[in-house]
Amino acid sequence: MKRILFTALVATLTLAGCADRQAASAPVESETPEAYPAGSGEIAYVQVEAVLAQSDLYLNEGTALQQKTEKAQKSWAQKEKNLQYEAAQLQEKYQKGLITTADAQATQKSIEQRVAAYQNSAQKEAQTLEEENYVFTNRAQDLLQRAVQAINGDKRYKLIINASALIDADTTLNITPAVLAEVNRLYAEDRKADKK
Incomplete structure (x- = not known):
């Protein structure tokens, strides 16, 4: 699940990075360009996956969401297994003649009702998790x-690309550490603002 969550997040961010930057809001004025001493020239790249995996947002909230999702999936699998086992036991008892047809039908109806209730509950929980994942992404x-x-508030870079699209590049063009530091700074600011 970690890989699915992370892959979905990376895919979304890669697609968003291809969007027209002209339509984006005005650049945020920030610290001086010297605060970000990475990259050289007019082109830079960012290892988006590394930024996301190492960001405070992912470490604080992403792992918790991942664990919540894994716990729900394990719970769903266990409930399905238990209901399947119960249905198999009922079938076996009926075939051996250990219970009457009326009792088997009543028990089967009870199992079917619990399966329907389980499926409804699991679907609602899955929708909630999907929405939480969407918000996190x-x-x-x-x-x-x-x-x-x-980082590019001074427009020194004409092109910033996701490193996952690179075949080869000079490491001096890598602005990943600066982007990670800025993501963490912005995340801390957002958390501070939310607490007020």
Whole structure:
């Protein structure tokens, strides 16, 4: 599940990075360009996956969401297994003639009702988790975009790309550490603002 959550997050951010930057809001004025001593020239790249995996947002909230999702999936699998086992036991008892047809039908109806209730509950829980994942992904995307805008506030870079698209590049073009630092700074500011 960690890989699915992370892959979905990376895919969303990669697609968002391809969007027209002209339509984005005005760049956030930030610290002086010297505060971000990474990259050289007019082109830079960011290892988005590394930023996301190492960001305070992911470490604080992403792992908790991942654990919540894994716990729910294990719970669903166990409930399904228990209901399947119960249905198999009923079938076995009926075939051996250990229970009457009326009792088997009543028990089968009870199992079917519990399966329907379980499926309804699991579907609602899955929708909630999906929505939480969507919100988390959007927050990460927003932080990343704001960080890149802050770093490139002076427009020194004409092109900033996701490193996952690179085949080869000089490491002096890597602004990942600066982006990570800015993402973490913005995340801390957002948390502070939310507490007020």
